[in-house]
Amino acid sequence: MPEAKLTAAELERLAIEDVPFAGGLGVKIVRVGAGHVVAKLAYQEDFVRPGGTIAGPVMMALADLVMWGAVMSLIGPVKLAVTTNFNINFLRRPSPGELTAVGKILKLGARLAIGEVSLFSGGEHGDLVAHVTSTYSVPPRAQD
Amino acid sequence: MPEAKLTAAELERLAIEDVPFAGGLGVKIVRVGAGHVVAKLAYQEDFVRPGGTIAGPVMMALADLVMWGAVMSLIGPVKLAVTTNFNINFLRRPSPGELTAVGKILKLGARLAIGEVSLFSGGEHGDLVAHVTSTYSVPPRAQD
């Protein structure tokens, strides 16, 4: 099992500095493994949408951040990795509370990284509220 | 050609009141037709991401708002319409400036509305930077 190429603290700092729109939401990185990231997002009032649930774009921002972190956990803090495709299915309306996102890389290739992110209402054993698959384009690497 | 069931001003107000996370970004609704919405989003510093471009979740929030408006342009301001699927392909890195989103409904059925949103850097004739398809679940309607 390889080691992750960045720590939870480093990812949390990079998120705030480099992607302030998502990083500024207050995402907490719970843990980072090689190709694996878990994060939490506390509820804020402006996340609401009709029905007393959480707006879809909040979940998208959280999932995209976790996917980005999962890519960097394998290739290091390479800032120019960019999302090329992001597909989300919304399964259940989350209650207005904490969200937990669990992301993992399914395949890291020479050019593309593909992964999935599961979003839960509450903790990791809460209800699955959304499921994401996403592809990142990764810069050429010297060696892998 | 049927008339839109809400105006640009109504959609802009609903966005701010009902979905503050996206509505609070400062989206301007340019025009609304039946099944058709055009909106603009001015650049803000915290939209940045590495490479001097605009973060993906900003584009997702804009596109989801436009799709929501396009659904309501056909069924009226029914607050409980919710996204069930959202798929975005990022085509080019937008420069850090205004984005324009053009959304249209491809099919309004009894249960689901499916549409697409094209995102341009600058105005409607700028570069296509992202393309979205999305499905909304719509509440049962009395008559259609």
Next chain:
Amino acid sequence: MPEAKLTAAELERLAIEDVPFAGGLGVKIVRVGAGHVVAKLAYQEDFVRPGGTIAGPVMMALADLVMWGAVMSLIGPVKLAVTTNFNINFLRRPSPGELTAVGKILKLGARLAIGEVSLFSGGEHGDLVAHVTSTYSVPPRAQD
């Protein structure tokens, strides 16, 4: 744990009778649980595509059949369930041999069923070659 509402033999027969395009490929249903289907597809010469690998549409047909079976495992052999969205990411080129598909339902709602299918080269512990998420529209049910 609820019981599946159809057996592997019933699903294999329905596939051949009702969806001959995919069912006629020779898909073997390995097992069916409630919301869970595993199937295998032996290689045939006309599945080839350049690079000595298996054509994408063969994998799509297999995955869609498995998803259809997983829906019916929960709601019974309701023929009018139809795919509304199907999203596939191709991860690795499979070698020209047997494929195994493992499908499970992530959420069964009143109107929609959402699931994922993982496709492996060889058996269930082979390389993950493609990953699918898919949504089915399900007819109204008397009771659930």
Next chain:
Amino acid sequence: MPEAKLTAAELERLAIEDVPFAGGLGVKIVRVGAGHVVAKLAYQEDFVRPGGTIAGPVMMALADLVMWGAVMSLIGPVKLAVTTNFNINFLRRPSPGELTAVGKILKLGARLAIGEVSLFSGGEHGDLVAHVTSTYSVPPRAQD
């Protein structure tokens, strides 16, 4: 306007020779432009699925073939271009008759080509029955 790098007749022949699973369905290439392909598929009995409509995987196979042709219309008959993502929304049940597919490339980059395919029941002005977006990975090119 650049010229297409292969003709309709060449694409039809390549489809039969190189991707026999889809090519063998009897797809007719109506026309090819640079980044643009139109094709037709006559109905066959084994395309049926419950409800008297056409099975989803038939539409997927047709759309993937058209997207492949649209990529090759820009880069030439490069056999190793492969689908990385394919997302289809089914909008209406087609009647059991001819399908027409209209594909166009939205962006051709150094590594990826992204396009969309619209599927109509009957001719190009028939009902839109399905909409596809798809990404191809394209081999490095000497010059563009």
